[in-house]
Amino acid sequence: MKLELTGISKAFGDFYANDSIDLLVEPGKVHTLLGENGAGKSTLMNVLYGLYEPTAGQIRIDDSPVQFRGPGDAMAAGIGMVHQHFMLVPVFTVAENVALGDEHTKAGGILDLEQTRRRIREISDKYGFHVDPDAVVEDLPVGVQQRVEIIKALVRKADLLILDEPTAVLTPKETDELMDIIRQLKADGTSIIFISHKLREVKAISDDITVIRRGKVVGQADPSADAMELASLMVGRAVDLSLGRQHSDGTEVALTIEDLTVIDGLGVPTLDHVSLEVRKGEILAVAGVQGNGQTELVEAIMGLTERTTGSVRLGGQELLGRSTKEIINSGVGYVPEDRSTDGVIGDFSIADNLVLNRYDRAPVAKGGTLQLPFIAENAAAKIDEFDIRTQSAQHTASQLSGGNQQKVVLAREFSRDLNLFIASQPTRGVDVGSIEFLHRRILAERDKDVPVIVVSTELDEVAELGDRIAVLFHGRLMGIVPGNTSRDVLGLMMAGSTADEAFAEAEAAHLNTTEHDEPQLPGGIA
Numbered sequence: 445m446k447l448e449l450t451g452i453s454k455a456f457g458d459f460y461a462n463d464s465i466d467l468l469v470e471p472g473k474v475h476t477l478l479g480e481n482g483a484g485k486s487t488l489m490n491v492l493y494g495l496y497e498p499t500a501g502q503i504r505i506d507d508s509p510v511q512f513r514g515p516g517d518a519m520a521a522g523i524g525m526v527h528q529h530f531m532l533v534p535v536f537t538v539a540e541n542v543a544l545g546d547e548h549t550k551a552g553g554i555l556d557l558e559q560t561r562r563r564i565r566e567i568s569d570k571y572g573f574h575v576d577p578d579a580v581v582e583d584l585p586v587g588v589q590q591r592v593e594i595i596k597a598l599v600r601k602a603d604l605l606i607l608d609e610p611t612a613v614l615t616p617k618e619t620d621e622l623m624d625i626i627r628q629l630k631a632d633g634t635s636i637i638f639i640s641h642k643l644r645e646v647k648a649i650s651d652d653i654t655v656i657r658r659g660k661v662v663g664q665a666d667p668s669a670d671a672m673e674l675a676s677l678m679v680g681r682a683v684d685l686s687l688g689r690q691h692s693d694g695t696e697v698a699l700t701i702e703d704l705t706v707i708d709g710l711g712v713p714t715l716d717h718v719s720l721e722v723r724k725g726e727i728l729a730v731a732g733v734q735g736n737g738q739t740e741l742v743e744a745i746m747g748l749t750e751r752t753t754g755s756v757r758l759g760g761q762e763l764l765g766r767s768t769k770e771i772i773n774s775g776v777g778y779v780p781e782d783r784s785t786d787g788v789i790g791d792f793s794i795a796d797n798l799v800l801n802r803y804d805r806a807p808v809a810k811g812g813t814l815q816l817p818f819i820a821e822n823a824a825a826k827i828d829e830f831d832i833r834t835q836s837a838q839h840t841a842s843q844l845s846g847g848n849q850q851k852v853v854l855a856r857e858f859s860r861d862l863n864l865f866i867a868s869q870p871t872r873g874v875d876v877g878s879i880e881f882l883h884r885r886i887l888a889e890r891d892k893d894v895p896v897i898v899v900s901t902e903l904d905e906v907a908e909l910g911d912r913i914a915v916l917f918h919g920r921l922m923g924i925v926p927g928n929t930s931r932d933v934l935g936l937m938m939a940g941s942t943a944d945e946a947f948a949e950a951e952a953a954h955l956n957t958t959e960h961d962e963p964q965l966p967g968g969i970a
């Protein structure tokens with residue numbers, strides 16, 4: 445499919461999220477949209493997918509003008525979209541999900557699941573998807589759920605696929621597999637619009653790159669351009685990609701975790717007798733492939749897990765058994781993994797979201813009354829400091845772009861004195877300019893002597909921030925190693941070797957055991 449957008453504008457009130465955008469996607473090419481948080485990428489894709497009516501402009505497919513009144517029209521024209529948050533019904537099977545809403549699979553008004561199963565098998569075999577049509581979606585790993593979304597589009601004969609930050613939730617292995625899938629789709633003539641903040645992937649997979657800033661196209665970039673160049677094109681200024689920081693040994697022990705164990709509903713330990721310490725003024729980075737106990741570790745500390753045993757002592761006080769609210773009130777800042785469900789309340793204003801962690805205390809409330817002037821002043825200051833892209837503090841959090849929601853969470857959590865700061869995937873979906881800023885903020889917290897735990901699936905982030913690095917595998921702690929430990933050693937530990945074994949294996953294979961001192965690019969953008 446040849447897709448041409450000319451002069452596309454989309455206004456919300458008097459704010460233009462897209463301002464006269466031109467875009468040409470050639471058949472069988474991967475066209476990447478690059479732009480900072482809030483630049484207008486998702487808005488443009490929602491226009492293309494018929495979810496928003498454009499304020500102005502034209503869409504042409506194979507040189508003919510088209511108008512979409514809804515996603516049904518876009519799909520009928522051959523456009524498929526894989527959203528950041530999957531649109532699947534978790535308790536349905538793959539075949540049921542794929543058949544839903546697809547007119548072709550109806551026979552006499554009844555869903556023809558047999559035909560759908562056959563189509564899924566054909567597509568799955570063709571692209572090596574390894575998707576079982578009868579598997580229940582909620583039992584599938586994220587990467588496989590994403591393939592179900594791609595199958596859904598292909599069954600509907602999409603020949604242009606929109607992939608909006610498809611790798612944000614994938615493991616490195618799943619990301620590699622997705623890259624292979626994209627290459628195969630492309631070889632088959634499918635056009636792809638790809639959105640990602642990870643410049644490494646963008647460089648590897650793109651044929652063309654269009655850069656958008658504040659709703660406008662600011663230029664085309666060459667995929668062979670170096671990451672620094674792409675980063676500065678995107679944010680409109682030079683990005684200083686290295687923190688140039690010193691590692692810290694911390695001071696006294698602040699957090700002591702002993703034998704922490706979480707048992708899931710099936711009686712299986714998802715966190716298995718983990719013991720560790722975090723000192724004041726150090727960042728403990730927790731590395732591991734997603735699903736190896738990192739979420740449980742953090743949620744157990746925050747009082748969010750059931751069937752939890754062991755001990756979590758902060759400054760000598762036991763946290764286990766206390767409510768999450770009590771834990772937050774004891775000075776723990778928390779950035780949850782899933783910002784849209786656990787980090788912000790979508791229907792609340794940005795201003796209210798910025799005080800959620802202290803809504804019942806001075807200065808936010810006095811004598812049971814919310815102090816509206818304070819809430820407004822606080823919002824103005826945080827929006828400025830964290831460069832949260834919005835037209836008004838009274839807009840709801842759900843009106844913000846994904847990366848800007850994440851900035852709201854961090855701004856809120858940094859707005860009081862902390863005894864412990866815990867962040868899960870703090871820069872997921874965040875653009876490089878903001879990663880630079882957020883990493884500096886986390887480091888500044890450490891330098892105020894706060895103990896910090898950062899959980900990240902991005903090895904670049906772990907290496908960038910960690911004074912020490914803990915690696916979890918199948919819920920067990922494989923060891924804690926110094927912050928300059930090489931990715932080779934970390935990779936071995938993430939696959940189940942203990943620290944000693946990993947160092948020995950790396951040495952025997954003549955691999956590096958420590959990183960060189962060259963600056964690392966944050967957030968996997970090397």
Ligand SMILES: Nc1ncnc2c1ncn2[C@@H]1O[C@H](COP(=O)(O)OP(=O)(O)OP(=O)(O)O)[C@@H](O)[C@H]1O
Pocket residue numbers: 456461479480481482483484485486487488833834835843844845846847848873
């Ligand atoms: N429904 C809406 N009402 C008002 N403003 C909106 C609405 N949807 C998006 N916006 C604004 O439009 C701008 C563009 O948002 P969009 O989600 O397109 O950005 P993005 O480039 O996809 O960002 P990210 O990389 O963070 O996902 C943002 O400033 C956002 O706040």
